[in-house]
Amino acid sequence: MAEGVEGGRADARYLVLHSSAVRITHWLNALAIFIMIGSGWRIYNWEPLFGFQFPVWLTFGGWPEVSQHWHNEQGLAGALQWHFAAMWLLVVNLLIYLVYGVISGHFRRALLPIRPGEIVRDLGAALSGHLVHRVGERNAVQKAMYVGVITVIMLTVLSGLSIWKPVQFQELTAAFGGYDVARYVHFFCMAAIVLFLAVHLTLTALVPTVLPPMITGRVGRRQ
């Protein structure tokens, strides 16, 4: 038995690439983010910050016509219900992940340190097609993106709290520049997460072998 990449057990046939804690929190987070963004877009549509709305089929919270039956309106209540239910999944799962990441050494092993020089080097290599993908190793650009998106998710939660409770958490709301500014911060954090997802999903599509290990945790040694 040898140490897996994530410190788990492995043998001659496979490496443990992702621990079960990372896999479970990853997929729960994916579910929570999916619901939060979908319902958030519906909520946004009721009072757009900019001159556009999200197509309703991309939003989450029940069919508008069914909503007329349940909620006497066209779908805001359903979106709010989902948003304020899924926030618990997002936050509890995030806290578990953060505590696990620190205590298990996952952050130290997998995401840190991030050196600006390495990011520039790896980004250049990636764009010119010379970046070597080694199983179980994240390059500096990946590390920066993962640390970045985790930070943005935390900012999204904090700006969301400041919109939800501008009286009880008024210091937090003030730190974001007040209620109206906090709404913009919340929006741009969402936009940053969507941008991350676009890259994350594109790369997974380009290198589909990275997907099975996020489900099983393992990768064969021959790969």
Place this chain on the structure above:
Amino acid sequence: MSTSHKTDRRGFLKGGLSLGALSLLSGCDLTDNEPAQRLLWNMSWWNDRVQAWLFNPNRLAPTYPESAVDRVFRYNAFYPEDEAPKLDPATYKLELSGAIRDKRTWTVDRLYQLPKASQITRHVCVEGWSRIGKWSGCPLRNFLERIEADITKKYVGFICADGYYTSIDMPTALHPQTIMAFTFADQILPRKFGYPMKIRIPTKLGFKNPKFVVALSVTDAYPGGFWEDYGYNWFSGS
């Protein structure tokens, strides 16, 4: 949740329905079945409890200078502005019921003689927009003491002349900034904003601030609310 606001969106929302193949992607089917509805109602009830726990009775909503007041305040109701009730001060009565010792009804004249407190606070709508306005009127706590209401009860419920109704928790009813507002922007409360009296609660979302209030009750029996009964979160604290 104004009607005009919603009808504007209706065409837009219906336009999306033709893309039925993507319904699963948007999770619409998931939401519209009974178990999902139950789960969501339970989560909303849980959020009521969390918000009651978060509510600090001594924590004041931020107040603003006169210069911050929005000069054009937004009208919002479930009907257009010209359908707002036109209450006659000669016949208006505020009726009291429930755990209240002095249940005599109140006329506009008597109400307007009550001691007044003034506030410039932010009205936050569940839809996301907010406006800063100036209201003044009698702190609800003062009124509840005056009518010898039992403040150990759980709820204060309000019924409005336009068919609207809502209810709040007793700690919020006793909060120093919860007032029976008689004026808006230093003028007698205009018809569109709830003449002769609205309940102004800066620690709650806008739809928890009933206008045209004609009846007040103090009770342990959950009175619900117009939007709350349709699935909007009951506590809806800010």
